[in-house]
Amino acid sequence: MEKIVRGCCPHDCPDTCGWLVTVRDGVAVEIKGDHHHPFTRGWLCVKARAYLQFVYHPDRLPYPLKRVGAKGEGRFRRISWDEALDTIASKWQEIIARYGPEAILPYSYSGTLGVVQNDGLDRRFFNRLGASELERTICSAAGMEGVRYSLGANKGADPESMVHARLILIWGANPATTHPHYIPFIQDAKRRGARGVLIDPRRTRTAPFADQHLRIFPGTDAALALGMMRAMVDHGWHDQDYVEANTVGFDELRERLVEYPLDRVARVTGIREKDVLELACAYASTKPAFLRLGYGVQRHGNGGMIVRTIACLPALAGQVGLRGGGFLLSTSGWAMWDNVALRRPDLRPREPRAINMNQLGQALLSAEPPIKSLYVYNSNPAASTPNQSKVRAGLLREDLFTVVHEIFPTDTVDYADIALPATTQLERLDLHKAYGNLYVQLNEPAIAPQGECKSNTEVFRLLAEKMGFMEECLFESDEDMARTAVETLSLSGPRITLERLRQEGAIKITERELGLPFADGRFATPSGKVEFYSRQLREAGYDPLPAHVPEREGPEGDKVFLERYPLYLLTPGAHHFLNTTFANIPSLVASEKRPCLQINPGDAASRGIQDGDRVRVENQRGWCQLTARVTDAVAPGVVSTEATWWQKKSPQGRNVNHLTGDHLTDLGRGATFYNSLVEVRKAD
Ligand SMILES: Nc1nc2c(c(=O)[nH]1)N[C@H]1C(S)=C(S)[C@@H](COP(=O)(O)OP(=O)(O)OC[C@H]3O[C@@H](n4cnc5c(=O)[nH]c(N)nc54)[C@H](O)[C@@H]3O)O[C@H]1N2
Numbered sequence: 001m002e003k004i005v006r007g008c009c010p011h012d013c014p015d016t017c018g019w020l021v022t023v024r025d026g027v028a029v030e031i032k033g034d035h036h037h038p039f040t041r042g043w044l045c046v047k048a049r050a051y052l053q054f055v056y057h058p059d060r061l062p063y064p065l066k067r068v069g070a071k072g073e074g075r076f077r078r079i080s081w082d083e084a085l086d087t088i089a090s091k092w093q094e095i096i097a098r099y100g101p102e103a104i105l106p107y108s109y110s111g112t113l114g115v116v117q118n119d120g121l122d123r124r125f126f127n128r129l130g131a132s133e134l135e136r137t138i139c140s141a142a143g144m145e146g147v148r149y150s151l152g153a154n155k156g157a158d159p160e161s162m163v164h165a166r167l168i169l170i171w172g173a174n175p176a177t178t179h180p181h182y183i184p185f186i187q188d189a190k191r192r193g194a195r196g197v198l199i200d201p202r203r204t205r206t207a208p209f210a211d212q213h214l215r216i217f218p219g220t221d222a223a224l225a226l227g228m229m230r231a232m233v234d235h236g237w238h239d240q241d242y243v244e245a246n247t248v249g250f251d252e253l254r255e256r257l258v259e260y261p262l263d264r265v266a267r268v269t270g271i272r273e274k275d276v277l278e279l280a281c282a283y284a285s286t287k288p289a290f291l292r293l294g295y296g297v298q299r300h301g302n303g304g305m306i307v308r309t310i311a312c313l314p315a316l317a318g319q320v321g322l323r324g325g326g327f328l329l330s331t332s333g334w335a336m337w338d339n340v341a342l343r344r345p346d347l348r349p350r351e352p353r354a355i356n357m358n359q360l361g362q363a364l365l366s367a368e369p370p371i372k373s374l375y376v377y378n379s380n381p382a383a384s385t386p387n388q389s390k391v392r393a394g395l396l397r398e399d400l401f402t403v404v405h406e407i408f409p410t411d412t413v414d415y416a417d418i419a420l421p422a423t424t425q426l427e428r429l430d431l432h433k434a435y436g437n438l439y440v441q442l443n444e445p446a447i448a449p450q451g452e453c454k455s456n457t458e459v460f461r462l463l464a465e466k467m468g469f470m471e472e473c474l475f476e477s478d479e480d481m482a483r484t485a486v487e488t489l490s491l492s493g494p495r496i497t498l499e500r501l502r503q504e505g506a507i508k509i510t511e512r513e514l515g516l517p518f519a520d521g522r523f524a525t526p527s528g529k530v531e532f533y534s535r536q537l538r539e540a541g542y543d544p545l546p547a548h549v550p551e552r553e554g555p556e557g558d559k560v561f562l563e564r565y566p567l568y569l570l571t572p573g574a575h576h577f578l579n580t581t582f583a584n585i586p587s588l589v590a591s592e593k594r595p596c597l598q599i600n601p602g603d604a605a606s607r608g609i610q611d612g613d614r615v616r617v618e619n620q621r622g623w624c625q626l627t628a629r630v631t632d633a634v635a636p637g638v639v640s641t642e643a644t645w646w647q648k649k650s651p652q653g654r655n656v657n658h659l660t661g662d663h664l665t666d667l668g669r670g671a672t673f674y675n676s677l678v679e680v681r682k683a684d
């Protein structure tokens with residue numbers, strides 16, 4: 001018996017590839033890209049090609065476990081589902097009676113992005129319970145906020161339109177690694193004569209696809225954008241007609257630009273005056289120019305303001321609404337599910353307190369009233385969350401009752417009192433919308449759940465029953481949840497239904513061939529225009545105008561840090577992993593080799609460090625050990641390591657998140673993974 005089942009990759013990547021799974025006698029024997037998907041076009045990245053190794057990995061959690069060793073040790077014994085669920089329910093009832101339901105904290109993020117397994121029944125369950133609310137801001141919150149202030153909505157330009165661009169700026173994005181299906185579109189545009197410019201502190205795998213690489217100093221992109229604006233306005237290269245018709249605050253902006261002469265911009269960014277000037281001229285005069293902004297720039301303390309500032313550039317240059325032009329950070333604002341219908345906030349007994357997920361350690365150690373139970377799913381916070389010494393101390397608390405629902409024995413599972421086995425994407429139904437293109441897809445289950453594994457939704461239905469909850473909506477089926485999501489999608493075009501998705505495969509959410517956001521000049525801001533000047537920002541207590549705000553941990557910041565820790569650390573995503581996912585797949589670990597630190601030859605020499613040396617990287621928060629890679633891929637003063645390795649697969653059991661901080665971004669309360677100062681020396 002052989003069948004081919006259509007589905008899609010569930011992982012946290014802008015692409016969301018369509019795939020086809022060949023199933024023989026109930027076993028998935030092949031997985032390949034779906035040629036019918038117009039954007040991902042029939043090929044998979046190096047990680048998804050290894051997906052069957054993920055699904056049939058011998059280390060998968062096969063059944064529920066109860067801790068027998070010390071916390072962090074990872075020693076367990078097998079228990080039944082019934083015992084596991086009874087234990088959780090009775091423990092939670094005890095906690096609720098003594099401390100109230102807010103003593104329970106759900107913790108989840110992007111293990112899967114399917115709306116069914118990521119964002120529906122789980123919220124309903126925890127709303128009904130009255131648990132603390134998690135601020136899910138570890139990834140993109142600062143950037144999303146920044147765009148909202150300038151443009152009003154995260155309605156990024158359609159990446160398929162890149163083929164029509166004559167200039168492409170790839171700014172703080174590394175598509176060759178993090179969303180590789182963009183690359184063929186960039187190559188197509190180049191074949192038609194486009195130029196590509198990469199703006200990144202590192203020479204990445206994307207650099208060969210660009211004509212020019214500007215090695216900017218981290219966290220200074222707002223200064224670069226303001227320098228470009230200054231040059232555009234000084235030389236009259238900006239689009240005065242577009243600005244007059246579609247923006248507010250140009251006069252105030254022009255005054256602000258006085259503070260950004262080219263020599264200051266060059267000093268701050270490390271980019272030569274001539275290059276800033278040329279970039280400004282090219283961007284203003286080459287039409288259409290496509291600006292692909294990645295998430296790299298918004299993982300800085302000043303990341304919200306950086307994104308807000310860059311998002312003003314297309315309007316100033318008159319690049320909005322052109323086929324092949326415009327601005328793209330995220331496409332998530334094109335069509336939304338009805339989150340109220342999915343999450344049912346009305347089930348809450350009262351408005352709960354919010355805990356920021358980037359400050360998990362701090363919350364576990366000192367939240368008042370205390371957190372007495374943590375329920376983790378779709379996430380691996382003992383490896384992926386910043387400031388790990390605090391996270392570890394929190395997870396080690398004897399009086400914290402921790403449940404982890406996982407596919408693998410991750411670092412987080414090691415701290416669980418109860419671990420529950422989860423399904424993979426091949427074992428359940430889900431519905432997906434991409435955040436880097438405009439397609440919606442249905443993932444059909446291909447094989448039966450392995451071992452005693454259960455999906456997230458299945459567990460929440462069982463927990464609701466054990467807790468004695470009666471509301472029908474807590475027991476909705478996966479298919480009904482998917483139907484609610486797809487049928488509440490806010491669309492301008494023809495309706496999308498599960499039936500259509502089953503028949504047609506991936507469906508585009510825009511009616512027209514290409515999504516050209518804001519082509520009608522109507523922006524989703526309070527003024528309806530691009531807001532160079534934002535009254536909303538001013539009212540929220542921020543600078544209403546675009547600005548470069550030096551980071552506290554940086555060369556223009558606090559001298560106390562800088563003297564002790566003179567090197568700026570970046571920790572972007574690894575080519576063969578996806579956050580901490582896949583960092584246990586043998587072939588992918590073998591390709592990634594070991595956790596390394598890129599360091600400039602001058603910085604290495606002055607520290608007596610040679611290529612291949614084991615180095616100790618440290619700051620006020622902690623330390624870890626990495627292998628030095630001496631290279632001019634990073635500038636003097638900058639070091640970089642690709643993340644995120646599991647702790648227990650890292651030297652000394654410590655990954656780089658011992659160094660990253662839990663201070664939040666200026667806007668959006670986001671994570672600051674790319675804002676740490678460190679010192680590096682040869683390990684003993
Ligand atoms: N140093 C550093 N740290 C970073 C980053 C960085 O660039 N540098 N990037 C940050 C970013 S952008 C993000 S988005 C976060 C992501 O952080 P996390 O949300 O913690 O994502 P992962 O580390 O991939 O862990 C996801 C886990 O979910 C599990 N999982 C997958 N599917 C399911 C499922 O259906 N059910 C259940 N119960 N579990 C499932 C996987 O096995 C995996 O262990 O990491 C952040 N951490």
Ligand SMILES: Nc1nc2c(c(=O)[nH]1)N[C@H]1C(S)=C(S)[C@@H](COP(=O)(O)OP(=O)(O)OC[C@H]3O[C@@H](n4cnc5c(=O)[nH]c(N)nc54)[C@H](O)[C@@H]3O)O[C@H]1N2
Pocket residue numbers: 012013014110139171172173174175177178179199200201202204216217218219220221293294295296297299300570572573574575576577578579643644674
């Ligand atoms: N292989 C792989 N793919 C992934 C992931 C992964 O871990 N591995 N993670 C997934 C997730 S969760 C996300 S959110 C996306 C993110 O994917 P991207 O949008 O590409 O974002 P990042 O990888 O965070 O950073 C992109 C680039 O920004 C650069 N950068 C850092 N600081 C600055 C700065 O100050 N200025 C400028 N101009 N550039 C800077 C980094 O060096 C990096 O090369 O990728 C997804 N895809």
Ligand SMILES: [Mo]
Pocket residue numbers: 012138139140
């Ligand atoms: Mo992310």
